[in-house]
Amino acid sequence: MRKLIEFIRSIYVVVLFVVLEAAAIGYYAHSSSYTQARLLARSNQVIGGVHGFFAGIRRYLFLGRENRALAQRVASLEEQLAQYQEAETAARLDSYMQNIGESKYRFATAAVVGNTLNRMQNLITLNRGRKDGIEEEMAVLAPDGSMVGYVVACTERYAVAMSVLNTSFRTSGKIVDTDYSGSIYWDGKDPNTVILGELSKYAEPQPGQEVVTAGLSQYFPADVLIGWVESAELNETKTSYTVRVRLAAEMSRLNEVILVADRDRYEIRELQQSDQVEQHTRVN
Template sequence: MRKLFEFIRSVYVVVLFVVLEAVSISYYARSSYYTQARLLSRSNQVVGSVHGLFAGIGHYFTLGRENRMLLARVTQLEERLAQYEEAATAERLDGYMQDIGESKYRFATASVVANTVNRTRNLITLNRGHRDGIVEEMAVLSPDGAMAGYVVACTERYSVAMSVLNTSFRASGKLADSEYYGSIYWDGLDPDVVVLGELSKYADPQPGQEVVTTGFSQYFPADVLIGWVESASLNETRTAYTARVRLAAGMSRLGEVVLVGNRDLFEIRDLQQSEQVEQHTRP
């Protein structure tokens, strides 16, 4: 007991200092709305830095796997380029590319700073923002080109995407090599499986069949891989199928992502919301 008292006597000054500092900071934080806002801003910066530090450590240990994925992707692109070169002479190919002009889509890459998969409304935080050319509603794809989500908010240096594992997520998908399409959403049950609903009763989806995007969505280009049919069943009225689709993107392992932006998106949206169009949709 005597040693305990001696220990307390030796450290009580430090403990008292820490307690007084905590009380002072608490009083300062409550003194005005301005100080509350300043402290909240500082705390957000600290949290962001900590997330970034741990994300960097995690990325370091996954570099081998990501390099293998990138190498496989480069190999696929090299094979496709070789096919183009065999199909046409360089002069014809150059002429074709000039006729095409600028691509409808633009691409960027980003690292995942934070990502959740165990909630009903999961989000992905990325280390790219407005200053890097990232804007809201850009598609987010895994490194091998599979659907992962889309951007919903941006600051100058960061952006947040709605994960495909979010019960508010919606996109259109179809069975590959067919015209049967439906709505892609997550039911909040399995983080590796999404649902393809409202699929025609004539579609007859089969296990293992590939599911891709339709291109109808404002976020995703056509034929982006979503996953593969795991099971399917007709609804009670036997008028439509509901298929469970195993995701191609490993959502719990996302380290790097590809962002895709539709250059025509805002022009199309402005047109759809114009007075000329609205006057034809009013009751």
């Protein structure tokens, strides 16, 4: 009991102060409507601050979940955007061909979904396949009509083309407005240039001259733009030129392509392989 009395004596001043303060605040609060309004506004401000503090803590604790939900939403929107962009690309590419009438060539369009540039055997993957009318041996052109490659394999939904930047690529080419043709191939060095080899010495190529397809290949129509003469040199025997041609197609920025099929190529091939032709080519 003595200790309790001593404890009360040690804190009675503080207790008395708190009681008097509470009485003073109570008296002040009820002294007028103005003071009541001020105290109510201040108490609401304090309570609001406390609630805001704890709300901020709750938001922080659930921030990871909100970020995951936001990331899922962004991924969904990105997928929708990709679908819209693909549809827009297909519509734009198809519009390139709307005014082309019936001819010996059949046209289709596709978007590039894969394109290698840093290998010796570069390939281009397209987002259309057999169900879209794409087939092997179709020529692949850039949107401006310049040469890019030709299709070598197809599935129902996709196709793979051999890029002009492939050391196995071969087609025929010539200097525009001349009758001298040679073989177009890539030597694996510069991804911006190809070689026009075995060109007659009488062609006399000059820098800046346009190089086009000769129409002797089963893949490309005649006069498809390949590029421009960059340099030329005669071989050791002085019988033909090796011409370096700067490509017209920007292979590193290839997003959309036009595909061309010769409607007559199967008929021509069947005729060339017919028994009648073999009779005249058989060695006696």
